[in-house]
Amino acid sequence: MATSLVVKINSTSNDAVDSGNFITLDLTNDKLIWTDGSVAVADGANTPSDAELNEASPLVPASVEYEVPKLFLLDYSATGQELKEVNLAGSDNNRYVLRFEFDADTATEPTLEAWDDNDHDSNDLYCLGAGTGSNSYISVVRTTDGSPGSGGWTGTPISGGSNKSLMNGGAGALGSGSHTIYYNVKVVIPTGATPASETPVITTRFTWN
């Protein structure tokens, strides 16, 4: 039978595996928002307008690269207070942010990737390095086996087919039984970046026999 995947996110400040910390992403309606935050774009606020998101957007840094400080889950089902801050995301030494639950083995090693759109055949967006995957603003770190490290982690920039994260740590296909894999994620804007509003696609690729 096909292997299935559930993606969850920790919207608490508790850096632990406790299942109660995680919300299952509604992949049809929920969204993730990287932002500077504001009064309107804050934990517990309702769905922000485009104008409010624009006001809270980060600026291109002049001299030093800039990590976008806040990630919010827009939880569609939390009517009236849809925004939930994902406090643990980013370059701090936090381990249990994104949770991927596979219910069975795979034929190859699953990968975490980023693309321009759901065609998954180009990475030309500025935020994905404009075709140079190693320059992607989006970096991830696999934390299944341990914390990413204090002092700010580097991680793997994800963009296109050549810059992806191997979700079993490079050990190959997932073995029999279920598997839970953890990640942290951050978005860092380099100096001189081209201002843009872009919607890349982050995806998990997996297989079954």
Add this chain to the structure above:
Amino acid sequence: MLYQVVFDDKSIFKGGDSYKNTNWVNIPDKFIKQISFALPDGNFITLQGYEAYNHFIEATQDFYGVTGKSKGKPTIRFQYLRGKIKNKIISFRISLFQTKDSKYRIGDITRRELEWGKDDNGKSSKGWKKGIKI
């Protein structure tokens, strides 16, 4: 039926009622003479004479920037057929998904040659079945 296996002893195994249920793991542990795989257009592609065979389905699950046909659902993208000959793997990737802008159309076949034991980012893929006696 997704595929038909003909064994060296002339017996036959018909496998898979869908891409989600390929039944590949239940192929009897016997030497395989040839396998014919169904293509999206109803034709078949036959692999014969290989030392080992593998078959798997690839899907993606978008979870950020989810748009278009894949919105909210895992999307089956490709079917892979692989055969081992000496230290090489001949890989056939059959596209099973397209959008109006896709580089590949449903049914397109991409052939690649890979190194045996390293066909998955330097590791071996799982699920190989033994082919001709060597």
